[in-house]
Amino acid sequence: MTTTWIAAHRTAVINPHENFHLFEPRSFTDQTVRQTLRLAGGGEALRVRLSNRYGKEPLHIGGAHLAVRTHGSGIDPTSDTPLHFSGTDTVTIPVGEETVSDPIELPVSAGEELTVTLHLPGDTGPTTYSAVPYDIGYAAPGNQLSAEHLENAEELPTGHFLTGIDVLAPLGTRIAVAFGDSWIEGAFTTPGTDNSFPARLSRRLTHGWIVNQGISGNRLLTDEVGEHLLARLDHDAxxxxxxxxxxxxxxxxDIGLPSAQSYPEPPTDRPTADDLITGLTTLADRIHTAGLIAIGSTLGPYEGTIYDGVDTPEGQTVRRQVNNWLLGPDHPFDAIVDIATAVADPTQPTRIRPEFNAGDGLxxxxxxxxxxxDAVDVTLLDL
Structure with a gap:
């Protein structure tokens, strides 16, 4: 059977040197970092991706291991396998670069939880990181690469360096990339349950799967949090x-953060509906030029959110205008998922239904x- 490398897990990353932070950046010095992920699809071998994309110093990794997770920071010691990079146990990733491990011949299936453990012997400086990893990670002092349970470990709510796993799958396997903001990434869903809507949708598919490249706080037109969507389209999608x-x-x-950042003063840089429509059109056109299918979605409701300045009459007008365009005949997407209607309160459609509200109204x-x-027509994802 002819095979090819296909993404089975992805995590989009953020520059720790941004001026605006929703999540606290951090660094590591002579520590072991252990992080778990769940595969969206399987294959007969795998390779691990690590990133120093936003580091300001070369990143030295003193060792990296892959194992099957048990619970918490625990691993099955019988599955513990060293990763190699061009045949060596260690690797130094240059500033702005990424690296891929040598392949491991290990058959894996969708839904498997794997743990990647890194020993970071030096001072990493502020790390390339992800906002909402699959599950809580752990950092522990010294070199504990093969420890069944990490000793004196602290929890990590953000992800660090680990950006994905590829699997060797049958040629012709196709996947979808879920691309966007916190509604894609799965903020406020339960860690470790794979309950983001792309993950749930992926489990409904009969062919292929979905990987997640969402960044909480991300915008279409403006950097921070993360590079804006148009800027990261090529690399991340x-x-x-x-x-x-x-x-x-x-x-x-794009609508709410300018108001939050300027609160209580009115924002000076909130985009208009026309600005967002132009950006979304450019996004769809670039996806089509690459020969891929572009599926848009309406913007979710957020009236009454607890975050100061985010919910404004002007912002609600922009959201309504953009959604009307997305649900009309003139948008450039191949299909539209009506996210807003799926979760809107029927009596107050600008708000999230009480039973679906994560508690912040956003x-x-x-x-x-x-x-x-459940609201997505899976035939739209004819993978």
Missing amino acids: LAVPGASHILIHIGLN HVNDGGAKAIA
Whole structure:
């Protein structure tokens, strides 16, 4: 059987040197970092991706291991396998670069939880990181690469260096990339349950799967949090091996973050509906030029959110205008997922239904993510 490398897990990353932070950057010195992920698809071998994309110094990794997770920071010691990089146990990733491990001949399946453990012997400086990893990670002092349970470990709510796993899958395997903001990434869904709406939707598919490249706080037109969507399209979506469809939710932070950052003063840089429509059109056109299918979505409701300045009459007008355009005949996408209707309160459609509200009025909980996934016509993802 002819095979090819396909993305089975992805995590988009953020520059720790940005001026605006929703999540606290951090560094490590002579520590072991252990992080778990869940595969969206399987294959007969795998390789691990690590990143120093935003580091300001070369990143020295004194050792890296892969294992099957048990619980917490625990691993099955019988599965503990060293990773190699061009045949060596250690690797130094240059500033702005990424690296891929040598392949490991290990058959894996969708849903398997694997743990990657890194020993970081020096001072990493502020790290390239992800906002909402699959699950809570752990950092512990010294070199504990093969420890069944890490000693004196602290929890890590953010992810660090680990950006994905590829699997060797049958030639012709195709996947979708979920691309956008916190509604894509799965903020406020339960860690370790894989309950983001893209993950839930992926489990409904009969062919292929979905990997997640969402960044909480991300915007379409403006950097921070993360590079804006148009800037990261090539790297984080079009270049993902196996990608044939791009599923998008973006725009709420373009509307709300300027007001939050300037609160209580009015913002000076909130985009208009025309600005967002132009950006979304450019996004769809670039996806089509790459030969991929672009699936857009309406912007989720957020009236009454607890975050100061985010909910404004002007912002609600922009959201309504953009959603009307997305639901009309003139948008450039191949299809639209009506996320807003899937989770809106029927009596107050600008608000999230109480049972789907994660508690902040801006994000959905596990039930809301399921409602979105269930509302998607899976024939749109003919992978």
